[in-house]
Amino acid sequence: QVHLVESGGKSVQTGASLTLACAASGRTLSSYAVGWFRQAPGKEREFVAAISWSSGSTHYANSAKGRVAISRDNAKNTVYLQMNSLKPEDTAVYYCAEAGGLGYEDEYEYDYWGQGTQVTVSS
Secondary structure, eight states, X not given: OEEEEEEOOOEEETTOOEEEXXXXXXXXXXXXXXXXXXXXXXXXXXXXXXXXXXXXXXXXOTTTTTTEEEEEEGGGTEEEEEEOSOOGGGOEEEEEEEESSTTOOSGGGEEEEOOOEEEEEEO
């Protein structure tokens, strides 16, 4: 079993940068990957980015390329999501989740989820 806890969400102004963290505990195997999703009010949850625990290889949603960067610190069992040039439409609850491999964008491929952290971007 894996326990994921997100942190770092807050209210920011348009154009700001923000880094979210996802701390993992319990069983974390090198063959797994961690992804970030977000869900805005009234919208479906959407994939943002994912990273392999072992290789550090990354996979981004097309809409996220260029504005976000995912990274991990294996020693801390933590995955980060850095977001730049934030816009009001980035307002959402951001979730991290673990999947059996890299490259999945469908939330149903992810088995363990955190509780989410709120990001609010005001104009």
